[in-house]
Every structure is written in structure tokens, then in C-alpha cells.
Amino acid sequence: MAVYTVYSSPVYQHYTASVCSKATIFLLCCIILTFIPPLILAWYSQGFWIRESTFREQPDVRFKHDIIMVLQGDTPDSQLIWSTYRNLNLLMESKLRVPLVQTSETDSNRDGLYDYLDFTIEVPMTGTDSVYQLQLLFTFDYRLYKYPTFTMESMAYIHYSSAVAGAEFYTVGDLRFHQKYPLPSSGIYSVNNKPVVNSSSIYTSSWKLSSIFSEYSTRNETTNYISHSPVWVSGKAPEQAFNISGRIYYPEETIIFRPGFWQLIKWGWVQYLSVLLIFLFIFNKVKRFVFLNQLINVIPKKYHAE
Structure with a gap:
């Protein structure tokens, strides 16, 4: 069975x-x-x-409409200077040359964040003026929101020099974020939310670009302008204005932080x-x-x- x-x-x-x-x-x-x-x-x-981790975020960048412009001629004393800072203009009154400035920020993908800044600067010139070197400093309000709420005032430094006198300069580049140490993982971080330029100073030494850069480099977080395609055009006619134009992109960044x-x-x-x-x-x-x-x-x- x-x-x-x-x-x-x-x-x-x-x-x-x-x-x-x-x-x-x-x-x-x-x-x-x-x-x-x-x-x-x-x-x-x-x-x-x-020990550290990363995240990607598009920063919220706003141009603060503050500019310092230095144009260098064929001799050390032949400088043309202009800025949006009243004290610097008063100190450099003998070298002051007021340009026509136009700027616009564009949100190309309509996500509420600006993607780039377009600018044009038209500097009136006399028959004896010539430009062999230019230096531009722009200031920005730079913010991050994803992990820490990060806020700082930053800058972009644009410079170019040539052995031939120029009539026009054009540049395209990125405003890149740089950090020496990781950011915290949360909270409000605004240690560097202070002016790049001491606009209240009445001393010439404080307005030197070397002094501004020396102070700026001590920060843990900074921004740098990385140029991709500078174009220097020579052959300026007498009395012709010197034209500066360009575009500064605000790309998405990889941020390092402490978990x-x-x-x-x-x-x-x-x-x-x-x-x-x-x-x-x-x-x-x-x-x-x-x-x-x-x-x-x-x-x-x-x-x-x-």
C-alpha cells in the first residue's frame, strides 16, 4: 500500500x-x-x-552691476580707469574715462535661474589714446540652496594683453566655483557674504587690483572666470571707440560637502x-x-x- x-x-x-x-x-x-x-x-x-561627498547644482547668480575697468596704453602712465564705485572715480579723476555700459542676464531654459550675462562696454577714445591691455572686474551675488544655504559675493576677473593696439575685444567664458575645503551639509553658510571691494575706502592702495585679489584669495570659496575664446581685434581708427563685449555663463557646478x-x-x-x-x-x-x-x-x- x-x-x-x-x-x-x-x-x-x-x-x-x-x-x-x-x-x-x-x-x-x-x-x-x-x-x-x-x-x-x-x-x-x-x-x-x-569624509566628503558631492552634489551638482546650478547656482543662483545675479550680477550686482558693479564694475572696475582698467585700460593700459603704450606707457605706464597712460591708463584709462572707470568704475561704478564713486570713491575710486574720485581718486582716479585724472585718468577717468566714462564708457557706455549695457548688461543683460538671460534665463534661457526658464527654470528661474539666470544662465549667462551679456555685456558691452563702449569706451570713448581720443586720437592719442591706445589700448594694449585691459582688466575688468565684475561682482556677483552667488547662492546655493540644495544642501547648505550658501551665500557669498564673488567676482569675475577678465584680462587680456597684446603687443598690438586694439580696437575691440570679445570674450566668452564660465564663472566657475572654486573651494579649498568642503562645505557643511546643512544650515546657513554665509561666511564670505561680504563685499569683494571695500567701496568706502578713500586710500589708493585699497583700490589696487593686487590688494583686492590678495584679500579675495584668502577665502575658502571663490569664483573664477575661465575664458574659452578671447578675440582681440586691432586696427582702431582715430577717435574710434574701444569696444568690449562678452558673455559670462553660470554653469552647473559640482560642490564638495561634508556629509x-x-x-x-x-x-x-x-x-x-x-x-x-x-x-x-x-x-x-x-x-x-x-x-x-x-x-x-x-x-x-x-x-x-x-
Whole structure:
């Protein structure tokens, strides 16, 4: 007569021992060797804690309509200077030349953030004026929102020199974010939200570009203008204005930041768990072999699952 299974239930094998026994000591050693070595291996194999991480964000950049312009002629004293800062214009009154300036910012993809700045500067010239070198400084309000709320006043420095007197200059480039150390992961960060130029200064030394750059370079976060295609056109006719034009893009940036507590824990747990699973499997096999074969004195008891 054929036999078939009509019902089945699992049977659990329990092994008991006193608190002060070899079995207890063995089990304690297994627990320690299961959970502690994975932590050590994960720690010393690098990458357990994330020291820094990155995110990408398009900055919210706004031109502050502040400009410093320096045009250099064929002699050290033949300079033409203009700015939007009243004190500098007063100090350099003998070299002052007021240009016609036009600027516009454009949001090309309509996401609420400006993508680039177009500018044109038309400098009136006399018959004896010539331009061999130009220096321009623009200031911006620069903001990030994704992790820390980051705000600073930054600048773009545009410069070019030629052995031939110019009639026109054109440039296209990017306003790139630069940082020496990672940003915090959250909160409001506005350490560098201070003027690039001390507009209230009445001392000539404070208005030198070298002084401005020296102070600006001490910041952890700065912006730099990276030019891609400067064009210098020579052959200026007498009395012809010197024209400067260009476009400054505000590209999406990769920002380095220090991860917060929960991000550290989340990443660290993944590193630890990946090693722990191996140790759990190995020591589960070890304990099964030791107890099933009675290598240590224990009292086996069987229980049917309910």
C-alpha cells in the first residue's frame, strides 16, 4: 500500500548548558568573533566613513552691476580707469574715462535661474589714446540652496594683453566655483557674504587690483572666470571707440560637502553589513557543527513547533 505524507511539523533542537560552562564561553567567543572583526575590516579597508561627498547644482547668480575697468596704453602712465564705485572715480579723476555700459542676464531654459550675462562696454577714445591691455572686474551675488544655504559675493576677473593696439575685444567664458575645503551639509553658510571691494575706502592702495585679489584669495570659496575664446581685434581708427563685449555663463557646478550624521550612518552600515553577512554564515556553520556533534557538553532537547 502506498504511503504519503498527510501532515508535517518542524522539530527544533535546543541545546542547554549552565551559565558557567564551556558551551557558554564558546558561544560568547562566537558572538564576539562574528560582530567585531567585520567592524575592524570595514574600518581599515577604507571607505567606512564618507569624509566628503558631492552634489551638482546650478547656482543662483545675479550680477550686482558693479564694475572696475582698467585700460593700459603704450606707457605706464597712460591708463584709462572707470568704475561704478564713486570713491575710486574720485581718486582716479585724472585718468577717468566714462564708457557706455549695457548688461543683460538671460534665463534661457526658464527654470528661474539666470544662465549667462551679456555685456558691452563702449569706451570713448581720443586720437592719442591706445589700448594694449585691459582688466575688468565684475561682482556677483552667488547662492546655493540644495544642501547648505550658501551665500557669498564673488567676482569675475577678465584680462587680456597684446603687443598690438586694439580696437575691440570679445570674450566668452564660465564663472566657475572654486573651494579649498568642503562645505557643511546643512544650515546657513554665509561666511564670505561680504563685499569683494571695500567701496568706502578713500586710500589708493585699497583700490589696487593686487590688494583686492590678495584679500579675495584668502577665502575658502571663490569664483573664477575661465575664458574659452578671447578675440582681440586691432586696427582702431582715430577717435574710434574701444569696444568690449562678452558673455559670462553660470554653469552647473559640482560642490564638495561634508556629509551629515545620518548619511554617515547609512553608508557605514552598508559597509559593515556586507562583511557581517559572511561572518554570520561562517560562524553559524561552526556552531552547528560543534553542537550537533557534541564537541562541547550540552543537553539537547527537542521541541515541536506549534
